[in-house]
Amino acid sequence: MSKILKYNLFFKAAIVAAVVLIAKFFADRYGFSQISINTLTSSFFAGVFFTISILFTTAMSDFKEAEKIPGEMAVLLKALRNDAKLACAVGNNCSESENVVTHVEGLLKSILDNFRSNSWHKTYLDKEFEKINRDITALSVKNVGVTVLAKMRENITNVDRLSHRIDYIGYTEDIPGAYIVSDIALGAVFLIFVFSKNEWGLGGLVLFGAITFVLSAIIFLIHDMDNPFEYGRDTMADVDLTILFRLETVWEGENGAGTCAPAVPASAG
Numbered sequence: 001m002s003k004i005l006k007y008n009l010f011f012k013a014a015i016v017a018a019v020v021l022i023a024k025f026f027a028d029r030y031g032f033s034q035i036s037i038n039t040l041t042s043s044f045f046a047g048v049f050f051t052i053s054i055l056f057t058t059a060m061s062d063f064k065e066a067e068k069i070p071g072e073m074a075v076l077l078k079a080l081r082n083d084a085k086l087a088c089a090v091g092n093n094c095s096e097s098e099n100v101v102t103h104v105e106g107l108l109k110s111i112l113d114n115f116r117s118n119s120w121h122k123t124y125l126d127k128e129f130e131k132i133n134r135d136i137t138a139l140s141v142k143n144v145g146v147t148v149l150a151k152m153r154e155n156i157t158n159v160d161r162l163s164h165r166i167d168y169i170g171y172t173e174d175i176p177g178a179y180i181v182s183d184i185a186l187g188a189v190f191l192i193f194v195f196s197k198n199e200w201g202l203g204g205l206v207l208f209g210a211i212t213f214v215l216s217a218i219i220f221l222i223h224d225m226d227n228p229f230e231y232g233r234d235t236m237a238d239v240d241l242t243i244l245f246r247l248e249t250v251w252e253g254e255n256g257a258g259t260c261a262p263a264v265p266a267s268a269g
Contacts, residue, residue: 016216024205078247080155108248108251116231119171170230183219
């Protein structure tokens with residue numbers, strides 16, 4: 001079954017091409033093919049192809065950026081958690097440091113819950129960010145080094161920035177009218193193929209089928225890449241979130257052993 005899903009895009013595009021060719025066959029047979037392929041139709045085709053190429057370039061750019069986000073987010077969360085442990089090790093701040101560790105783990109859980117539900121509730125994440133910011137303020141009262149606190153603040157800010165990018169790339173419709181226009185234009189191209197005069201015989205049918213297959217495959221791919229964070233769905237272009245789920249598993253395994261250790265006093269002289 002997984003091998004079939006791997007070629008899901010191929011099968012969808014092949015079905016569209018087959019439908020167009022079957023419709024073309026009956027249009028030719030019953031004399032409905034009256035449209036001539038001339039300069040006007042060629043100009044229309046060029047405009048449609050140009051529009052689709054722009055959408056594909058934009059979708060691919062966002063997808064390539066989205067691919068980097070899980071890894072960057074995992075690194076930032078691990079750094080934030082490790083800095084909290086460092087704050088515990090350099091002084092008597094273990095209770096406040098434990099709060100940071102707990103809330104960072106809660107932030108990761110909230111992020112993964114959003115991915116699992118295929119929605120992005122930024123308000124839930126903001127509550128977790130606020131908890132960590134309060135923890136960092138509590139550590140500053142304990143006279144933790146400014147360098148450690150500044151690094152923690154920078155990391156939590158970067159995680160927040162990445163969460164905004166996920167919200168925009170995956171769950172915000174970027175010029176939705178453009179996708180509708182492209183779908184309508186592509187449908188018009190297929191209708192022209194069906195009702196156009198085939199002056200090239202079998203070669204013309206092969207050409208119509210090949211163009212239909214490629215264009216429909218690109219459109220399917222563009223729509224799928226519009227949200228690259230669709231976890232658990234049989235889609236054709238998804239970002240790999242494994243690194244974040246593995247991080248959650250590792251942290252759950254560490255919780256039984258304790259997350260922070262008190263500072264070890266130096267031995268006397």
